[in-house]
Amino acid sequence: MLYSIGEFAKLCGVHATTLRAWQRRYGLLKPERSQGGHRLYSEDDVQTVLRIVDWIKKGVPVSKVKTLLERSGQNYNNNWLILQETFLQRLHEGKIEALRQLIYESGREYPKDELVCQLLRPLRQKIAANIATTTTLREVLDGMIISYTAFCLESDKRAPGENYLICGWHMDDAIEIWLEALKHTGRGKRFDILPHLSTLLAPDMFPDRHWIVVTTERLTPSHLSQIEQWRNQVKSLRVVHL
Numbered sequence: 001m002l003y004s005i006g007e008f009a010k011l012c013g014v015h016a017t018t019l020r021a022w023q024r025r026y027g028l029l030k031p032e033r034s035q036g037g038h039r040l041y042s043e044d045d046v047q048t049v050l051r052i053v054d055w056i057k058k059g060v061p062v063s064k065v066k067t068l069l070e071r072s073g074q075n076y077n078n079n080w081l082i083l084q085e086t087f088l089q090r091l092h093e094g095k096i097e098a099l100r101q102l103i104y105e106s107g108r109e110y111p112k113d114e115l116v117c118q119l120l121r122p123l124r125q126k127i128a129a130n131i132a133t134t135t136t137l138r139e140v141l142d143g144m145i146i147s148y149t150a151f152c153l154e155s156d157k158r159a160p161g162e163n164y165l166i167c168g169w170h171m172d173d174a175i176e177i178w179l180e181a182l183k184h185t186g187r188g189k190r191f192d193i194l195p196h197l198s199t200l201l202a203p204d205m206f207p208d209r210h211w212i213v214v215t216t217e218r219l220t221p222s223h224l225s226q227i228e229q230w231r232n233q234v235k236s237l238r239v240v241h242l
Contacts, residue, residue, distance in 0.1 A: 002042055004040065008046075013053075029045060056110060086102065087141075088127070099144060107152070112184070117183075152186070156186065163190050177197075178195075180214050206234065212238050
C-alpha cells in the first residue's frame with residue numbers, strides 16, 4: 001500500500017514539512033513518485049520513520065541518523081545528557097556567543113519538541129537554585145530561549161499558515177510560554193505570543209485566531225466553565241497543562 005505525504009504524516013506522527021526536510025537535507029527517505037510527481041510512501045518507509053524518530057528521541061542529531069540506519073549497534077542513549085553538559089559548561093564559562101550558536105545548531109539538528117523536552121526544560125531545572133550566580137545563569141539561558149524562539153516564530157510568518165495566539169494562564173513561569181511556542185514552530189502555523197502572565201484574558205478580542213492557553217495549575221470547575229465560554233468565542237482554543 002502506498003500513502004500520500006498527508007496520509008503518511010498522520011500515520012507516522014511526523015509533520016509533512018519535517019518529512020520533506022529529512023529527504024532533501026539528509027537523504028533519509030526515498031519515496032516513490034506518482035505520475036503527477038507527488039510523493040508516495042510505502043510500509044517500509046513507515047518503519048524507517050519510526051526508527052528515525054527513535055534515534056532522535058535518544059538524542060542523536062538528525063544529521064547522523066543516516067549512518068545509524070545503515071549500520072546499527074551504536075549506543076547514543078546519553079547524547080541528551082552530553083548536550084546538556086555542553087550547554088552548562090558554556091554557560092559557566094560565560095561563552096554567550098558560543099552558547100547562542102549551539103542553540104541554533106541544535107535547533108537545526110533536532111525536532112523542536114524534542115529540543116524543548118529533552119534539552120531546554122531539563123537545563124532550566126538544573127540551574128533553578130535561588131542564589132545569585134545560578135539565577136544569573138538561568139536569566140542568560142532564558143534570554144537566549146526567547147531570542148531563538150522569536151527567530152523561529154518570525155521565520156514561520158514568511159510562509160502562509162493559520163494564525164495562532166499562545167498565552168499563559170494561572171502559571172508563574174513566563175518562559176514556559178516561549179518553550180511551548182517553540183515546540184510548535186516549523187509546522188506551518190503563524191504564532192504570536194502574549195508574553196506576560198495573567199489570570200485575566202479576553203480571547204474574544206481576537207475571534208479569528210486559534211488560541212493555545214498554557215497553564216500549570218489544576219483547573220477548577222469555574223476555570224473549565226470559562227474555557228468552554230472562550231471556545232464559543234474564537235476559532236479554536238486548546239489548553240496545554242504542564
